[in-house]
Amino acid sequence: MYLNTHTYYSLRYGTVKPEELLQQASRLGVATMALTDINSTSANLDFVRLASKYSVKPVLGVDFRNGAQRQFIILAKNNNGYQLINEYLSELLHLKKFEVPDSAKNIANTYVIYPFKNEIFNLNENEFIGVKLSDLNHLKFSEWRFQLDKLVILKPVSFQNKKGFNTHRLLRAIDNNTLLSKLPKSEQGEESDMMLSVEVLKTMYSEYPQIIENTQQLLANCSIDFNFEKNEPNNQKTYSGCAELDFKLLRKLAYEGLNYRYKRIGKRVFERLEKELEIIRQKQFVSYFLINWKILKYARSKQYYYVGRGSGANSIIAYLLRITDVDPIELDLYFERFINLYRTNPPDFDLDFSWRDRDDIMNYIFKTFKNTSLIAVYNTFKYRASVREIGKVFGLPKEEIDKLSSGQFVVNKLDELSRLVLVYSKLIKGFPNYLGIHPGGILISEKPINYYTATYLPPKGFSTAMFDMVVAEDAGLYKFDILSQRGLGKIRETVDIIKYNHPTHPAIDIHDIKRFKEDLKIKIMLKNAKAIGCFYVESPAMRMLLKKLQVDNYLGLVAASSVIRPGVSKSGMMREYILRYRNPERRKDAHPILLDIMPETYGVMVYQEDVIKVAHHFGGLSLGEADMLRRGMSGKFRSRDEFMKVKNQFFENCKTKGHTLELTSEIWRQIESFAGYAFAKGHSASYAVESYQSLFLKAYYPLEYMVATLNNFGGFYRPEYYVHEARMNGGVIHPPTINKSYYQSYIEGANIYLGFIMLHSFEVKNASKIVTERNKNGAFLDLDDFIDRVTISLEQISILIKVNAFKFTGRNKRELLWEAYMKVNKVCLEEHIVTLFKSEKVTYKTPELISSTLEDAFDELQYIGFTLESPFKLLTQPINQQLFAADLLNYVGKIVTVYGYYVTAKKTVTSKGDLMYFGTFIDSKGDHIDTVHFPPSAKKYPLKGRGVYKLIGKVTAEFDCVSIEVNQLEKLAIIQDPRYTDAPTQKAG
Incomplete structure (x- = not known):
């Protein structure tokens, strides 16, 4: 009886989860039901998969609308009709401007239902008029009463109850970006758009038994079949056709x-x-x-x-x-x-x-494969964002919204409206908000993608299926992952840079991994964790792990790549692995069976396959049961559910094998910790191969590698830190320079010229103009020559002057700024027209002005984001640093005071829910200081962003890794900005 039901995949309209819709249908005796989400087929396959569980016969279709205005509903008689509906919806969604016409396209194997209107119009054999409860009174006086064979029940279902209707109205207000009080009736559904029992619905239409019969017959004529039990891949079946x-x-x-x-x-x-x-x-x-x-x-x-x-x-x-x-x-x-x-x-x-x-x-x-599309992801309403959105539609002031979204309030002291915001924010949390694109998933199907779903066209222009990877895999469609990463960009660009910076060097075979594995220089770098910029091994956590393990070989790096994953580290197995790695005596603590299964990792589960081995050999699970654990570890499904399916069997088998309950429980705890977090050994090995390529380039061509790192948007750290690393490796760093720099950073010998991309507020088009003109007509001679050849606004040329892009002229930048102000129009004029004779430049007598290196540092802070000077030079009081990072190993157990420039910090939450940090600083010599900030210290002395800190704490050491447990810290003051003070300045040399 229901031809028009919606789930919350009718985005910013429906409020019911697909399974909740089926549960309600089952409760109310609905045997057949059509799911017709608004301009969407996202929920369709999941709806069909779940329907048999609730003894509901599923029918599929689409509610075609312009905004909230229904144009028509199309239902599929069978799978062919469903595919054609998907093709039609895709056709409309791929248009630059989505618009549903007044009448539906003639599509085979479908039924079309138009909303009731008083005027009569001709209908095709498969077309009907949907009569809502609110239309019954109008029907008595309409000409349609003489064509009852063309009428069907139209009882929309968009929500379950009054609260659902209120939520619906809020979603509509969010979608329309309007206050709830100003939401037009035309932009929302009717409060009665809820499901009734079949008997109640029949009673309401009892005056028109033929309409009831038409509706039942229409639903009886529809059927859809997707076999989710076959477990066969539906990807492209053959490559060659045979x-x-x-x-x-x-x-x-x-x-x-x-x-x-x-x-x-x-x-x-x-x-x-x-x-x-x-x-x-x-x-x-x-x-x-x-x-x-x-x-x-x-x-x-x-x-x-x-x-x-x-x-x-x-x-x-x-x-x-x-x-x-x-x-x-x-x-x-x-x-x-x-x-x-x-x-x-x-x-x-x-x-x-x-x-x-x-x-x-x-x-x-x-272009190569026929039935291809990307996969969607559902971007959902997050709680804090929901608070902001609902606060806006309720008309709360910004200050109140900020307070609610930050959680800084006492519930009992809130007014009723603010409480409602919190209630409804929790209700819509997790609702799909809009469709995004999976970062790398591509489907290559045997059948057309529209056999399963409609597609839409995101900005990049690749057709994208309207469901996510979990639904795709339920349908037997397994994705091909085509991903991008900066690490490979760095490797490729480094090799290219080496060709022009060292033209006489022999060509590099970056795939000669066997050679890299034996390279002594790489072994030393790994053992001492000198891997800043290198793929997967540069983070503070990985740097410390490599030191603890003293890794200097490929297999050790493969293990480290997996040991650091949350499943291993949080379960305590990482620490146990380190202990057994360093101390052969400790390996005797391993259970003999586990040691026999995993001799390479000393009886500690490190990889996904270790879990499968333990489940199979120790716990007696079949490979089919062990495969459930594999799925659970993939993180793609409901991880814990997959583990729970085999838990009882594991415990029973272990009991039969004579393992104690205590041992079995501990092994199971370790197994379960892998849910959603483990690496396969091959995966770790692949990462290690790329790490070795990076390490080789960093070992032999550190400056070229750092330039490539900057040009590929860094890695774990901010660009500032990679500039620092280049300097530590002998690089001479120059700010963006008009006669040397390109859009990206450039190296010439040991000289690194930062790219124009590093300049905040500097326009890309101007960088392009500078490089194009320089390539065409040679280097710029002076400021006049530059102004004559490049059309640029005063604001933009000022940025270049302030960062010393004209330093080659040998002139003071304040003088250059004064001159530019006199000679350049404040707004950018049209491009210069080349003439036969150059007009003589007007010369001005420039007043004698001075600037300082400290001014340079503040200009760099403003326009590059960090200073090319040492940040320690900007302190109001010079520090008397007598203790450096390299000395700390001699002070283990003692309270020390050190000074460090903040690099990064990792926040974490203790088992009690308290916040703590792991910090990374560099001393004035450029070496690392690692810090631990336990909750009392983290609360009393919070980190306050970039700057130089005075750190007081106890030196600790574990497995050759030194860190300071910080008891106190103080962010040191820097000098006043000399550009805006009358303080005497140091004249630039």
């Missing part, structure tokens, strides 16, 4: 890859290769491998750098096809983690590209 040819090609490519990958090919390699090939064929994953191979073959043809990672890195076939660079034989990677007969979904390949190359790869995929 499954047998696909397999022959896969085998051929694998065997061709042997000579590229191995100098000596042993029996173990062939056995593993054949075993994998057979299971890949049985599980119908052949095309999945070949499609990944095809994408990366194209990438190599364009000389794009990439990293293949994910669980697929456990596969020798992936290694031989050059999808990954990780040798599963060398690392003894667990094959069953990658793929087994119980695994229903394909192995996961995350393909990372430089951010510069990724869009071209995406274009290639969309």
Whole structure:
């Protein structure tokens, strides 16, 4: 009886979750129901999947509207009709301006329902008029009463109760950006748009039994079928069009890859290769491998750098096809983690590209493969944002909204309106707000994407499915992950920079990982954690872990990459791993079975496959049951649920095996801590390969690598810190300079010229003008020459002068500013017209002005964001620093006073909910000082952003890592800005 129901995927309109809608239908005896979200099919597949659980027959359709104005509803008679509806909705959503016409397109295998109007118009055989309860009185006097065969019940359902209606009105006000009191009736649904029992609904239409019968017949004629039980991939089935040819090609490519990958090919390699090939064929994953191979073959043809990672890195076939660079034989990677007969979904390949190359790869995929789309993500209402939005529509003043959103209030002292804001903010928390794009997921389907859903067109122009990856996987559509990362951009650009900065050096083979693994310089860097800027190993936490482990080899780095993950570290296993790594005696504490399963990690679970091994060998779970744990560790599903499904079986098996309850509980606690947080070993190994590439470049070409780091938007730290690191490695840092700088930073020998991109408020077009003119007509001679050749406003040229971009002229910048003020119009004029003769420049007598290096520092702070001078030089009182970072190991257990410039801090919350910090500072020599700020100290002496701090605390050391437990800190004052004071200035030299 229900032809028009909405979930909260009718964005900023509906208020009911899909499952709640089905639960209510089941309670009220509704046997068949059509889901028709407004201009959306996001909930449709989930609705169909859940419907059988509530004994409801699902019907699918779309409520086509312009804003809140319903134009018509289209229902699918079958799957073909549903696909055609999706095509039609996609067609409209892909238009630059979305607009639904007055009448529906003629679509096969569908029913169209128009809203009731008094005027009569011609209807096609599949078209009907929907009569709402509020239309029944009008029907008595309408000509439609003589065409009852064309009328059906239209009982919209958008919310469950009065509170749901109030929430709906708030969502409509948010959508219309208006006060709730000013929300027009036309922009909201009716308060009666709730579900009634079938019997009550029939009673209300009892005067028109034919309308009831029409409605029931229409629903009876509709059926939809998506088989969610088959567990078969619905990705593109074949690569070549023939499954047998696909397999022959896969085998051929694998065997061709042997000579590229191995100098000596042993029996173990062939056995593993054949075993994998057979299971890949049985599980119908052949095309999945070949499609990944095809994408990366194209990438190599364009000389794009990439990293293949994910669980697929456990596969020798992936290694031989050059999808990954990780040798599963060398690392003894667990094959069953990658793929087994119980695994229903394909192995996961995350393909990372430089951010510069990724869009071209995406274009290639969309052009090469037929049924392709991106995946959506649901951007939801967050609580604090909801408070702000609802506060606005209630008309609360900004101060009140700020107070509510920050949580700085006492509930009992709030007025009724403010309390309502909090109540409804909690209600809409988690509601989908708008559709976004998954950062890298691409679907390549056997059937057209519209078979499953409609698509929309985000700004980048790639067609995007209207559901997320969880729904996609429920439908057997497994994504290809095409991701971008800055690390690869840094590697690629460094190699390019080396070519022009060291033209006589031999070409670098950045893929010569075996050589890098044995490089003594890299070993020393790793052991001493000198890896700032290097992929995945530069953060303070990773730096300290490397020191604690004294890692100097590839396998150690692979383990460290996984040990640092939350699942391992928070469970206490990271500390235990460090203890066993450093102390062979401690390894005897491991349970014999666990030590036998995981000798490489001393009986400590570090990787995803360790969990599967322990579950299988220690807990007696089948590989099918262990695969549930794998899904739980992926973080893509409801992680804890996957673990709970096998918990009882694990405990029962352990009891049968004779393990004590205490031991079983402890092992299970460790297993459960991996939910959503673990790395597969192959994944960690892939990260370690990229880390080694970064480490090699940093070891031998540190300045080039730092420039590439700046040009690829840094890494873990702010740009300032990478400039500092370049200086520590012998770089001479120059501000943006008109005769040397480009849009991005540039290196010449040891001289690094910051790019114009580093300048705040400096326009991109002006950077382009400067570089273009310089390339065309040579270096600028002086300020006059620059003004003559580049059209630029006074405001913009002032920025350049203030950061010493004209330092080559040898003139004081205050004089240059005065001269520019006299010679440059305050607004940018049209481009200069080139003439045969240059007009003579008017010369002004410049007054004698002075500026200081301290003024330079404040100009740099304003326009670059940090000073190229040492920040210690800006203090009002020079510090008498006698203790430095390098000395701290001699003061363990003692209270010391040190001075450090703030780099970064990691906030964390204790088990009691108290805030604490882990800080990183640098001393005046440029070395690290690591600090711990426990809750009492963090509360009494909070960090106050960038600056030099006086730090007082106790020196502690653990596994050769020194830190200070801070008891007191003070942010030191800096001098007054000399640009705005009459204080005497130091004349620039």
